[in-house]
Amino acid sequence: MSRRQFLARSLSAVLASLFARGVFAQHAGHSMPDMPDMDDMPGMSGTQHAEPSVKKTSPVTLASPDALPKGAPLADLRKLPNESRERGFFRATLIAEPVSREVLPGLPTTFWQYNPANGDTTHGPFTGPLIDVREGDTVEIRFVNRLPQPSTIHWHGLPVPPDQDGNPANMVAPGATHVYRFTLPAGSAGTYWYHPHPHMMSAEQVFRGLAGPIIVRAADDPLAGWPERTLFFSDLRLASDGSIPPNDLMDWMNGREGQFVLVNGALRPRITVVEDERWRLWNACSARYLRFSLGDKQRFAQVGTDGGLLEKPRDGLTELLLAPGERAEVIVRAGDAPSEATLTAEVYDRRKMAMSHGSLPPDPARALAAVNYQPLAGASERAIPATLRTIMSLGAPVARKSVVFSESMDMAAMHRPGASARGMPAGMKFMINGATFDPERVTLTSRRNEVELWSIENRTDMDHPFHLHGTQFQVIERERGGAKIPEPYLAWRDTVNVQPDEIVRIATVQNTAGERMFHCHILEHEDLGMMGTLKVI
Numbered sequence: 360m361s362r363r364q365f366l367a368r369s370l371s372a373v374l375a376s377l378f379a380r381g382v383f384a385q386h387a388g389h390s391m392p393d394m395p396d397m398d399d400m401p402g403m404s405g406t407q408h409a410e411p412s413v414k415k416t417s418p419v420t421l422a423s424p425d426a427l428p429k430g431a432p433l434a435d436l437r438k439l440p441n442e443s444r445e446r447g448f449f450r451a452t453l454i455a456e457p458v459s460r461e462v463l464p465g466l467p468t469t470f471w472q473y474n475p476a477n478g479d480t481t482h483g484p485f486t487g488p489l490i491d492v493r494e495g496d497t498v499e500i501r502f503v504n505r506l507p508q509p510s511t512i513h514w515h516g517l518p519v520p521p522d523q524d525g526n527p528a529n530m531v532a533p534g535a536t537h538v539y540r541f542t543l544p545a546g547s548a549g550t551y552w553y554h555p556h557p558h559m560m561s562a563e564q565v566f567r568g569l570a571g572p573i574i575v576r577a578a579d580d581p582l583a584g585w586p587e588r589t590l591f592f593s594d595l596r597l598a599s600d601g602s603i604p605p606n607d608l609m610d611w612m613n614g615r616e617g618q619f620v621l622v623n624g625a626l627r628p629r630i631t632v633v634e635d636e637r638w639r640l641w642n643a644c645s646a647r648y649l650r651f652s653l654g655d656k657q658r659f660a661q662v663g664t665d666g667g668l669l670e671k672p673r674d675g676l677t678e679l680l681l682a683p684g685e686r687a688e689v690i691v692r693a694g695d696a697p698s699e700a701t702l703t704a705e706v707y708d709r710r711k712m713a714m715s716h717g718s719l720p721p722d723p724a725r726a727l728a729a730v731n732y733q734p735l736a737g738a739s740e741r742a743i744p745a746t747l748r749t750i751m752s753l754g755a756p757v758a759r760k761s762v763v764f765s766e767s768m769d770m771a772a773m774h775r776p777g778a779s780a781r782g783m784p785a786g787m788k789f790m791i792n793g794a795t796f797d798p799e800r801v802t803l804t805s806r807r808n809e810v811e812l813w814s815i816e817n818r819t820d821m822d823h824p825f826h827l828h829g830t831q832f833q834v835i836e837r838e839r840g841g842a843k844i845p846e847p848y849l850a851w852r853d854t855v856n857v858q859p860d861e862i863v864r865i866a867t868v869q870n871t872a873g874e875r876m877f878h879c880h881i882l883e884h885e886d887l888g889m890m891g892t893l894k895v896i
């Protein structure tokens with residue numbers, strides 16, 4: 360076999376298999392006609408093996424999955440202090456900055472953290488502080504960017520004005536300060552989060568640690584008296600030297616998953632439940648799906664989604680899937696006798712693509728936290744109100760929109776020398792309506808206050824969580840193989856998973872003119888351009 364053939368073969372084996380069921384499958388096993396001569400490419404001459412411009416596997420040695428201390432009592436999240444004394448006003452500072460912390464003994468890790476002004480930055484969870492606010496509050500956050508990169512803060516799920524929502528167009532330069540200001544309308548109570556949104560840098564900024572929770576509370580919350588627990592799930596990859604390694608080709612393709620899933624910044628914490636509790640769950644992982652369970656015997660009730668309470672509790676659940684970006688509220692009961700359970704991420708097959716043909720096997724189940732039930736003597740089960748609130752259907756749509764997810768691989772682009780910007784493989788495309796994100800292009804246009812029916816169709820080989828900014832939507836139905844499955848209950852969401860060959864239909868309305876983003880919430884896909892601009896007029 361000639362060297363050229365060998366190169367072409369090993370490359371086609373890698374690349375064709377990336378999208379084995381796509382247009383490149385036909386290249387497998389024979390040489391590619393349009394390949395540039397590999398000898399012309401820097402770093403390619405005289406070696407026995409060929410590599411795409413982004414390495415297919417990471418040379419990084421990872422820290423052991425047991426390297427972090429585990430089993431400590433679940434830490435509360437840090438709270439962002441309100442610098443204002445004024446009623447109805449929440450004013451605070453968030454500084455995004457590199458902070459060196461020793462999470463592996465003797466091996467400092469540089470995280471990128473959101474910190475309050477004058478806060479203790481090296482103790483407690485590195486997760487961004489909790490912004491705990493009320494409906495009607497005016498929120499003013501001074502963002503100080505001490506990162507080596509431009510950034511923004513996006514208020515995921517909140518109905519903030521478009522120019523306050525941290526769009527990629529509104530970058531805050533390194534060293535600069537920007538004040539975000541918005542008022543939380545009535546009905547906005549729910550479980551939200553904030554994270555950076557610069558184009559092509561969101562994935563890195565989040566995997567280095569930038570993300571934090573937001574709770575908006577209602578004055579008439581029927582569950583206000585319940586003990587509440589916040590569980591903010593994030594994903595972390597650490598190299599054995601304590602560094603946070605960059606993304607490799609597989610990360611860009613499937614989204615990054617680290618060897619650690621953390622709860623409020625800690626590995627497998629211990630939760631002691633002495634009475635019935637309300638839990639808020641955030642899936643703030645870049646790409647990991649979390650199919651929660653507490654085991655077969657420990658049933659729980661879902662009482663809320665991204666945008667707040669459901670109308671009626673969904674009781675008797677044994678599992679709940681949260682795609683990246685999604686949140687939920689659940690009721691966990693203490694029971695009537697001491698017992699133990701493991702909060703587990705059960706196996707979920709999101710059909711990650713493999714380097715060889717087909718898909719990767721799903722990840723095995725993973726323990727997230729140990730739960731210890733120690734019911735207080737004499738405590739009896741607390742009744743969940745039968746009606747939590749009223750959710751009105753958005754009503755008949757007056758316009759329709761279509762969003763189609765697709766994928767493709769352009770091998771010539773992938774092999775152009777220097778083709779990988781920021782370590783991102785050029786040519787690996789995840790698209791919306793046939794194109795990757797272009798800041799100059801409006802993908803869709805909507806009219807203010809018009810209810811629209813959006814159909815979101817996934818023509819790729821893997822799951823993608825669809826997310827729309829600036830509003831909460833209602834899932835109407837899911838269509839699979841021609842069968843339409845109406846959504847069984849009304850709920851407010853801003854993120855919804857779409858499986859391969861599935862069409863999800865949502866009702867949605869935007870109330871403010873300006874530009875809104877919509878995208879896949881696997882952050883690597885978002886950075887690769889699986890994002891569009893909705894212009895609201």
Ligand code: C2O
Nearest residue numbers: 513515684826876
């Ligand atoms: Cu969680 Cu566009 O974002």
Ligand code: CU
Nearest residue numbers: 514515516828
């Ligand atoms: Cu968002």
Ligand code: CU
Nearest residue numbers: 823879881884
């Ligand atoms: Cu995606």
